[in-house]
Amino acid sequence: MIMVDPIITALLAIFAVPFIGAFLVGLDRKLTARMQSRIGPPLLQPVYDVIKLLHKEPIVVNRVQIIYAGLHLAFMVLCVVLLALGQDMLMVLFILAFSTISLILGGMSVRSPYSRIGSQREIMQMLSYEPILILMLVGVYLVNDSFMARDILASGKPLLLSLPLIFPAFLMVMTIKLQKSPFDFSTSHHGHQEIIKGITLEYSGPFLAILEITHWYEIFLLFFIVTMFWATSIPVGLLIAAVCFFCEILLDNIMARLTWPWMLRFMWMVGLGLAVTNVLWLYI
Amino acid sequence: MNCREKSPWIVHFNCNSCNGCDIEFLACLTPIYDVERFGIVHVGNPKHADILVVSGAVNYRNVRVLKNVYAQMPSPKAVVALGACGATGGIMADCYNVLGGVNQVIPVDVFVPGCPPRPEAIMDGILQAAGLLNVRQEDRNAGAEVRLTIQPAGEPEKV
Numbered sequence: 001m002i003m004v005d006p007i008i009t010a011l012l013a014i015f016a017v018p019f020i021g022a023f024l025v026g027l028d029r030k031l032t033a034r035m036q037s038r039i040g041p042p043l044l045q046p047v048y049d050v051i052k053l054l055h056k057e058p059i060v061v062n063r064v065q066i067i068y069a070g071l072h073l074a075f076m077v078l079c080v081v082l083l084a085l086g087q088d089m090l091m092v093l094f095i096l097a098f099s100t101i102s103l104i105l106g107g108m109s110v111r112s113p114y115s116r117i118g119s120q121r122e123i124m125q126m127l128s129y130e131p132i133l134i135l136m137l138v139g140v141y142l143v144n145d146s147f148m149a150r151d152i153l154a155s156g157k158p159l160l161l162s163l164p165l166i167f168p169a170f171l172m173v174m175t176i177k178l179q180k181s182p183f184d185f186s187t188s189h190h191g192h193q194e195i196i197k198g199i200t201l202e203y204s205g206p207f208l209a210i211l212e213i214t215h216w217y218e219i220f221l222l223f224f225i226v227t228m229f230w231a232t233s234i235p236v237g238l239l240i241a242a243v244c245f246f247c248e249i250l251l252d253n254i255m256a257r258l259t260w261p262w263m264l265r266f267m268w269m270v271g272l273g274l275a276v277t278n279v280l281w282l283y284i
Numbered sequence: 285m286n287c288r289e290k291s292p293w294i295v296h297f298n299c300n301s302c303n304g305c306d307i308e309f310l311a312c313l314t315p316i317y318d319v320e321r322f323g324i325v326h327v328g329n330p331k332h333a334d335i336l337v338v339s340g341a342v343n344y345r346n347v348r349v350l351k352n353v354y355a356q357m358p359s360p361k362a363v364v365a366l367g368a369c370g371a372t373g374g375i376m377a378d379c380y381n382v383l384g385g386v387n388q389v390i391p392v393d394v395f396v397p398g399c400p401p402r403p404e405a406i407m408d409g410i411l412q413a414a415g416l417l418n419v420r421q422e423d424r425n426a427g428a429e430v431r432l433t434i435q436p437a438g439e440p441e442k443v
Contacts, residue, residue: 029320038318042290045323051287052334057358057424059331193328204331205358 006085013084014077021216022046024223028189028249035253050212056205061110068106069203069210075099076217083224086150089140093133096221099214100126107199118198122186124260128267129173135275136170139163142282153231160229160240165278167229169271171244174222176263179215180252185260189252196257288334288360288421291323292414295333297353299386300376301340304400305366309337311403312410319407322414330356335413336390337406341369341376342383351432354390359429360420362393362413366406371395391430393420 026043033040042048060066076099082092100122107119137147143162144151152159160167176183188196200211226244227237298306312319313326327333330353342350354363365386368374373384386392393416396409423429 033318033320036315038315039321040318041320041323045291048287048290048323049293052291055288055421056334056360059356059358192326192332197327197329200332201329202331208332 009084010081013081017080017220018213018216021213021219022050024219024245025216028245031246031249032189032253035249046212046216050209053209053212054206058206059204060207061202064109065106065202066207068102068109069207071102072099072106073210073214073217075102076214076221080217080221080224083149083221086148086153088147089137089149089152090147092149093137097126097130103199103211106203110202112198112202114195114198115201116198117195118186118201121196121260122199124264125176125183125186128264128271129176132169132173132267132271132275135272135279136163136166139166139275139279139282142279149228152228156232158230158232158236162282163229163278165274165281169274169278170225170229171247172267172271174226174244175248175251176267177218177222178248180248181255182251182258183263184252184257185263188257191257288417289411289414291325292334292410292417293325293327293332294335294337294410295327295330295353295357296337296339297350299338299340299342299346299350299370300382301367301369305339305370308400308403309339309366309406312407317403317407319410322407322411324407324410324414330354331358333357334361334417335410336361336363337366337410338363338370338386338390338392339366341373341379342386342389343379343381344383345381347383347389350386350389355432359424360417362416362420363390364394364396364406364409364413365392366396366409367401368397368399371397374399390432 023043025046026041029045030040030043075095079092079095079099082088082095104119104122104126107115107122140152140159140163141147143159144155179186179188181188184190185196186199191197200208203211223241223245226241227234230237230240296306296309311317319326330336334357336354336357338350354361363386365371369376369385371385373382376382377384383389394409394413396405398405401409
């Protein structure tokens with residue numbers, strides 16, 4: 001691993017990551033359009049959207065909601081910076097949870113029933129994926145004897161070989177976090193007229209742009225973690241991430257949206273089952 | 285600003301339309317016409333939208349709702365009126381409860397004629413309205429923005 005000044009790494013994480021995230025979202029929209037035999041928007045469409053939103057009139061429903069939107073972004077940026085600096089993975093996950101909780105509280109702070117339903121669905125999503133993320137880190141600790149991200153990057157053996165069952169469980173979590181079908185309950189890239197857009201309902205203009213930029217950071221964070229599963233060789237890791245990205249979009253286009261009790265049952269039986277089996281195997 | 289024209293998000297409001305215009309409008313979202321290639325997204329939430337697409341003639345029951353939807357959209361915003369009814373009231377114009385075209389209530393930027401208009405015409409209208417968003421922003425900077433008065437619920441609507 002090349003040693004870089006931590007301040008430069010942090011600045012790079014803050015300023016370069018949104019562009020990578022925006023590119024991935026643009027690619028996602030383009031690929032989705034091609035899969036639906038459409039032409040699709042230009043690759044830079046997410047950037048156009050966000051610049052437009054930033055220049056719109058700011059309409060504030062209540063100030064608390066705006067603070068929560070800011071915290072949502074701030075915690076997510078902190079997550080990416082900590083991961084880029086090779087810090088404690090456990091800390092990264094806790095701050096990620098803080099970021100999601102800010103979004104939930106922002107949705108709960110307004111009186112719109114749609115916004116509240118969206119927030120409640122986001123809570124169910126957190127309930128579904130958080131245990132799997134914790135077990136993933138337990139698995140990482142059993143392999144590396146450390147929670148530090150830099151030890152994962154420095155270890156000589158790819159993580160995927162020791163955590164073959166945790167990896168698919170993490171992909172399920174990623175489907176939830178990327179707001180892809182069949183798990184896109186609280187918010188989605190499609191179905192803008194439906195209740196699934198509830199959590200973002202009361203945000204408008206620049207504040208909606210903040211949520212969108214946060215999503216760019218989030219996407220980068222998730223694919224960074226996927227790449228870490230094969231940290232010994234970065235090209236192989238990136239290849240795995242690219243295949244996962246394509247599979248997520250394919251899944252999004254071929255699956256229907258299912259109900260949240262189904263998601264909870266699926267994640268706690270299949271996802272958690274895979275993760276527990278893997279951890280037990282490592283332990284024995 | 286160029287980004288405004290490249291990403292017009294629309295909200296669709298049906299003012300007592302016969303659904304002819306609505307069906308043609310929704311046809312724009314299908315893979316054949318694919319409005320997303322212009323960056324157009326049908327958001328269904330006035331707080332996220334830039335362009336309000338109204339179909340049908342305005343009547344006394346929905347005038348308050350139409351004004352409310354328009355007022356909830358953040359500036360700069362534009363309005364597209366679909367079909368003959370949106371323009372003048374069409375065949376409904378003489379009904380006892382009909383006020384007339386959409387421009388009786390809110391400022392309309394683009395009228396798309398037809399009964400119903402073809403999806404190509406609707407897309408053209410929306411893109412022309414997107415081109416006007418920069419003009420609306422200049423109006424706003426000059427303090428010439430349209431402000432509606434909305435009566436509290438229960439009182440008869442003055443037009």
